Amino acid sequence: MNIALLGYGRMGQTIEQIALKRGHKIVLKVDKDDKDYDITKADVAIDFSIPTVAFNNISNCLNHNVPVISGTTGWLEDYHKAVALCKEKKSAFIYASNYSLGVNIFFELNKTLAKMMSNLKQYNVSMEEIHHTKKLDAPSGTAISLANDIISNHESFDNWKLDETGESIIPITAKRIEDVPGTHTVTYESEVDTVSIEHIAHNRQGFALGAVIAAEWIIGKTGVFTMSDVLNIG
DSSP states (O other): OEEEEEOOSHHHHHHHHHHHHTTOEEEEEEOTTOOOOOGGGOSEEEEOOOHHHHHHHHHHHHHTTOOEEEOOOSOGGGHHHHHHHHHHHTOEEEEOSOOOHHHHHHHHHHHHHHHHHTTOTTOEEEEEEEEOTTOOSSSOHHHHHHHHHHHHHOTTOOEEEETOOOTTEEEEEEEEOTTOOEEEEEEEEOSSOEEEEEEEEOSSHHHHHHHHHHHHHHTTOOEEEOHHHHHTOO
16 A cells, blocks of 8 residues: 655654554655645555644545545644545545544543433533643644533533633643653542543554554545544444
8 A cells, every 4th residue: 555644743754664564655755844745646645744734635635536544633623624525526534633543442431431421410520631742732632522522422511621611611621741642531520539531642653553544444435434434433
């Protein structure tokens, strides 16, 4: 499989290592300042770029009917445009806030716990996410996905806020600490006890492996998909 890497930072380099080990070929490496590149030499593209260029990268792939896997967060105001373009061009597209296999299991646990807690009004929910100091957006895309899944499955909450509390609001705390790949904690607290679930990433390998697996899966498919489709969960 010929892969284009759109974004060649630490994640792009880790994806390259895993893709090569799995027998794939990297035919294109695009840095954040590269605007003119030939995406057609690739069978699939993996985008871990930056928010300001992600939509352009994705659009370029879809316009040339190259399936694209995107893990860039912070650009989702244009997500609906990417979905519409994918359908128009009959191409293939996956966006995930997190490609880690463990995190996607964590997503399902979070939904289940939210459903269980929905009728237990004595519990207040809060979230914390910790990432490395080079992460540009806050809260993380993963934290936003977790919060939105709670909102969809718990009748007491309809919004999330960064560093804010209030009725029906899920408060999210975002911390930036040197060399932390990613930690996400969801906590339900009452006067008598605390129930908490947590995912701790030890390195970037899990994110990169999941992205490569998604790229392998999407070849030959048409449509807009999620990691739940790739892993057949949810």
